[in-house]
Amino acid sequence: EIVMTQSPATLSVSPGERATLSCRASQSVSSNLAWYQQKPGQAPRLLIYGASTRATGIPARFSGSGSGTEFTLTISSLQSEDFAVYYCQQYNNWPPRNTFGQGTKLEIK
């Protein structure tokens, strides 16, 4: 099983500032990496797929980068609605053996 490790567990950032979230895979997942945002009481929402492609309707302030085992989600200028938990997910296996990271909570500083 591919283990996904996210860091930090909690990130405190002020509105308007940049946030950088990291995700590491225990083995290469190529670019088969997605990022999701989850707010309390809501289902997750897809932000990024293919490591760097924004999903439909996702603002340009969200960007993803990386390949292989190291990935980054950057939010360029935090808005109040961006404070949430973020998960990375790999989908590199066939048959599917997808795994999620443990999440990074982005909180207001």
Next chain:
Amino acid sequence: EVQLVESGGGLVQPGRSLRLSCAASGFTFDDYAMHWVRQAPGKGLEWVSGISWNSGSIGYADSVKGRFTISRDNAKNSLYLQMNSLRAEDTALYYCAKDMTRVNDAFDIWGQGTMVTVSS
């Protein structure tokens, strides 16, 4: 409107069974793989199982392999999860999620979930 609606959750005793359903609408169901993802109270997301568009390829997390069975009925636009030998650690909100492709990719549509509580 693209929508996934889960049902079938509830309170069940350890060792018993439960069958979850997910009704899909607003898209061509048999063009996409589908998945189940769960979230224990206050915890993170855990992928449970996935099935390709034609049921030709199926995968399970190690934590549920041999106890859970995923299936789909394309004629009914429905996804299922048969859960047997349930344990306390299976207690979670179970989400149905649509894959972006026929096989295995990111999940672009999620339901609101159905809660499963395993307790005596």
